[in-house]
Amino acid sequence: MSTHDTTRHPLSPTPRTTxxxxxxxxxxxxxxxxxxxxxxxxxxxxxxxxxxxxxLPTIYGRVGDTLYLHGSTGAGNMRAAIDHEISIAVTHVDGLVYARAAMHFSMNYRSAVIRGRAVLVTDAAERDEALRVIVEHSAPGAWDRVRPPDRKEMAATMVLAVDLTEASVKVRAGGPRDDSGDIDNGGVWAGVLPLRQVWGEPIPSADLEAGIEVPDDVVARVTPTAVPVS
Amino acid sequence: MSTHDTTRHPLSPTPRTTxxxxxxxxxxxxxxxxxxxxxxxxxxxxxxxxxxxxxLPTIYGRVGDTLYLHGSTGAGNMRAAIDHEISIAVTHVDGLVYARAAMHFSMNYRSAVIRGRAVLVTDAAERDEALRVIVEHSAPGAWDRVRPPDRKEMAATMVLAVDLTEASVKVRAGGPRDDSGDIDNGGVWAGVLPLRQVWGEPIPSADLEAGIEVPDDVVARVTPTAVPVS
Incomplete structure (x- = not known):
């Protein structure tokens, strides 16, 4: 039932996996x-x-073997991470696994757990690139058509880097793994209810002037489904 | 751009908020x-x-002021939490906020951050109830139609309780909050791309015998949309 007691990725989930x-x-x-x-x-x-x-939930970006985080220089929480050990988890839920027995209910998921030291990035070029990558991670294709950070915004922003060397990935996929006795007894539905994230139609800002079309990078992201059937 | 530097729920995000x-x-x-x-x-x-x-990602359930977690008694990670301070975060991403300036990109989200001590639940009745609540949280309506935990499964399962007294909730909603200069300059689309989770059609387990219908609690959960339009 726990998301971490079923099928495991080859990477073993031992502490401090490298x-x-x-x-x-x-x-x-x-x-x-x-x-x-x-x-x-x-x-x-x-x-x-x-x-x-x-x-704390926060956004991030990746360049090669480095994960970048950012925050306001006034944010005490993130500041507390500097030069200390941290952990970062990213999890996708792909579905719920319905089993014949309560203790075999599970989730299909993909997760990464990183452990490492958060380092304050001070190099100006690396800070610029990290912020670009963080924005592009959230909103692919948007960076080049919006105003870049100015000097004041950069001064108010702290960028942290974490090395990706120490990480584990776990994936569970597929149907329930019930006990043979429960399968033999029969009579109980078992299967998977898939879950996914869909992007809806873009909602223009109330203060947007007339005549501005939705940019291609936003249009491209809208999930091509979602017509109500009832 | 950080998910935590914009609109805040009345509950202040100071450390150890009560x-x-x-x-x-x-x-x-x-x-x-x-x-x-x-x-x-x-x-x-x-x-x-x-x-x-x-x-670590894991599932949970709630009864009143108590959040329950569970794990295998063999899981060293969760065992390490017993009688220690822990933190639990639950986050929903509701959309991506496209702004006119890179540093004003944001996310619409709802998040809860709990801090507290994890206590091992030893009372048999509370353990039973906690497991029921955890399964029902993931799969509402399923508990009563599946095989309950047997003695062996209960012995292999550890249940932890965390008090919900110390928690903060943060919510961001609505459009971008751009600088007036960027709004006046114009020419850049700004708005929100909504995101939501949808449940797909149930996939029966490969080992399911013929003649078992999808239960009402599963049918009821399927998101009533999702017909491909192209």
Missing amino acids: LTRSKERGATDRAALDEVLDAGLLCHLGLLLGGSPVV | LTRSKERGATDRAALDEVLDAGLLCHLGLLLGGSPVV
């Missing part, structure tokens, strides 16, 4: 990690605040 | 907390493992 990039399995796992991260909209950042863990 | 249930605002906030929690499918649990934070 992706060994030199091994073949490492390459597979690394591709799986990138796939989970690149498909995510937000991550959950775990850090220590006053000695206790706190989990 | 919901004061005796105040009127406390009641409002408490209702908002329940709403975010009850609408969620999974939470992200932050705990300390070997002195460093780890964030």
